[in-house]
Amino acid sequence: AQSVTQLDSHVSVSEGTPVLLRCNYSSSYSPSLFWYVQHPNKGLQLLLKYTSAATLVKGINGFEAEFKKSETSFHLTKPSAHMSDAAEYFCVVSDRNRGSTLGRLYFGRGTQLTVWP
Amino acid sequence: NAGVTQTPKFQVLKTGQSMTLQCAQDMNHNSMYWYRQDPGMGLRLIYYSASEGTTDKGEVPNGYNVSRLNKREFSLRLESAAPSQTSVYFCASSPRTGTGSETQYFGPGTRLLVL
Numbered sequence: 552a553q554s555v556t557q558l559d560s561h562v563s564v565s566e567g568t569p570v571l572l573r574c575n576y577s578s579s580y581s582p583s584l585f586w587y588v589q590h591p592n593k594g595l596q597l598l599l600k601y602t603s604a605a606t607l608v609k610g611i612n613g614f615e616a617e618f619k620k621s622e623t624s625f626h627l628t629k630p631s632a633h634m635s636d637a638a639e640y641f642c643v644v645s646d647r648n649r650g651s652t653l654g655r656l657y658f659g660r661g662t663q664l665t666v667w668p
Numbered sequence: 669n670a671g672v673t674q675t676p677k678f679q680v681l682k683t684g685q686s687m688t689l690q691c692a693q694d695m696n697h698n699s700m701y702w703y704r705q706d707p708g709m710g711l712r713l714i715y716y717s718a719s720e721g722t723t724d725k726g727e728v729p730n731g732y733n734v735s736r737l738n739k740r741e742f743s744l745r746l747e748s749a750a751p752s753q754t755s756v757y758f759c760a761s762s763p764r765t766g767t768g769s770e771t772q773y774f775g776p777g778t779r780l781l782v783l
Contacts, residue, residue: 581768594672595711595774602769604697606704641710645773647768653767654718655726658710 553578554643555560557659565667570614570629572662574642577623583645584625588615590638598640601625612636637666670694672775674759680781681749689744691759697763701726701772702734704755711758717742718764730775749782756780758783 558573576582586598599610606618612635618626625642639661646655675690677747693700697721703726717736731753733745743760745754746753757778762770 567722585771587774594776595760597771597773600769607711633759645768645770654762654764654770655713655716656711656772658712660708660710 553646553655553657554586555625555644555657555659557640557642557662559625559662560660561663561665563665564627564632566634567631570627570664572640572642572664574625574627574659575623576625576642576644578647580647583647584616584618585643585645586610586625587626587641587643588638589661590639595641597648598627603623632666634666634668637664638654639663640654642644669699672759672761672773674757674775674778676778677776678779680783681714681746682783683750685749686745686747687749687780689747689759690741691743691775691778692741693759693773694740695760695761695763695773696739697737697761699762699770701760701762702742702744703730703760704728704753704759705758705777706755714744714757737775749780750783754780754782 554577556575585600587595601609603607603619609615642659672693672774702714717723720739733742759775760772762772
């Protein structure tokens with residue numbers, strides 16, 4: 552079974568300071584993991600994804616995430632927050648069971664990032 | 669450059685009314701999905717269509733039906749709307765390459781209010 556736990560429902564940072572959004576996963580198979588971002592009243596946009604290549608994944612807008620199998624974690628980081636980063640972020644695991652559910656996504660409950668000036 | 673489109677963008681229904689949410693993609697993707705988003709719940713899968721001609725239930729299918737009209741279009745129908753179906757609905761599509769690592773591409777969403 553696949554599931555994702557986002558450890559913080561809200562994170563607040565000051566502009567220019569680092570961002571850390573935490574995610575732990577559970578998967579019966581070698582996972583594919585994603586981070587999506589949703590700006591207010593918008594659809595979801597892919598930030599980055601891990602598919603068993605390099606464990607450090609770089610995404611758009613300066614975000615990156617590190618896959619740590621021993622810790623079952625896939626935390627999202629950014630060295631310096633910008634006001635435009637304020638949004639909701641979703642950690643997602645993909646079903647890689649080769650059956651009818653192949654490719655289904657399982658979403659965490661989301662982390663709301665607030666960036667203070 | 670359209671990607672995934674959804675209509676309508678916003679809808680208000682009375683309890684018991686029916687409506688169909690429309691979704692279309694122009695990326696020649698095989699798989700399409702319907703999700704609902706509720707505060708603090710993330711996105712939950714309602715129904716999906718792995719390929720043209722097939723549909724399957726997701727996590728929360730009760731009260732909904734779907735039709736994969738062709739490869740491009742996937743509609744979601746509420747036969748008798750209930751206040752519990754007030755939500756934001758997202759359609760998504762993916763190429764389904766067989767690896768389970770496909771990126772899903774999302775539409776802009778439909779905001780539904782059931783009174």
